[in-house]
Amino acid sequence: MITGRVDSGLVSILRLRLRGSHSQVADFEALVDTGFNGELSLPRDVIAALDLPPRGGGYATLADGNTVAVDMFAAWVLWEEQWREISVVTANGAPLLGMQLLEGHRLTIEVTVGGELSIQPLPS
Amino acid sequence: MSATMTSAEIARRGQEIYDRDLRSQVEDEHRGEFLVLDIQTGDYEIAARDVIASNRLLTRRPEAILFRVRIGSPAAYRLGGHWGPTGS
Numbered sequence: 001m002i003t004g005r006v007d008s009g010l011v012s013i014l015r016l017r018l019r020g021s022h023s024q025v026a027d028f029e030a031l032v033d034t035g036f037n038g039e040l041s042l043p044r045d046v047i048a049a050l051d052l053p054p055r056g057g058g059y060a061t062l063a064d065g066n067t068v069a070v071d072m073f074a075a076w077v078l079w080e081e082q083w084r085e086i087s088v089v090t091a092n093g094a095p096l097l098g099m100q101l102l103e104g105h106r107l108t109i110e111v112t113v114g115g116e117l118s119i120q121p122l123p124s
Numbered sequence: 125m126s127a128t129m130t131s132a133e134i135a136r137r138g139q140e141i142y143d144r145d146l147r148s149q150v151e152d153e154h155r156g157e158f159l160v161l162d163i164q165t166g167d168y169e170i171a172a173r174d175v176i177a178s179n180r181l182l183t184r185r186p187e188a189i190l191f192r193v194r195i196g197s198p199a200a201y202r203l204g205g206h207w208g209p210t211g212s
Contacts, residue, residue, distance in 0.1 A: 056191055074178075
């Protein structure tokens, strides 16, 4: 089971361990965003620090309704004790963890300051 | 990846190839899946996840410049917020 917390701003936070091409790992806090239908978004400085391999581009519709071209990258996340390759969208601000990474899991959130968040695989 | 193309150029060319050559062939059967194409050759792969399609295409075309769509959706990704048809 993956666990996280709800912070004092009522934001759902999950700690993620990521690595790029060169195997150095780094931990980041990501915001669980059920309005994001990708796997993970990261800002450019984190993408550069991890030296993530580029994977071309695509279009993304942002929260303000605008659709923009975005650069995509590959990253590896430690997920349920296994390194899993994921697709990273470049986006400013805090890392966002999206629905595609959560697919096949139950997300449970105690929506209160200091509440717990858990992610468990759905029974197959 | 090309150092000379901007994200906007890659996306514009990719969307053009998709709309012209692929959309009508794939939209009915593959709605919701990712189509990742190489903007240089038009070669492509379809899979449930972006990573899977991208890696299959890169295995065959290591120099590919990738552009992806979420079949049936106006954009590959939505980052939160606005309410509207998802197209999926």
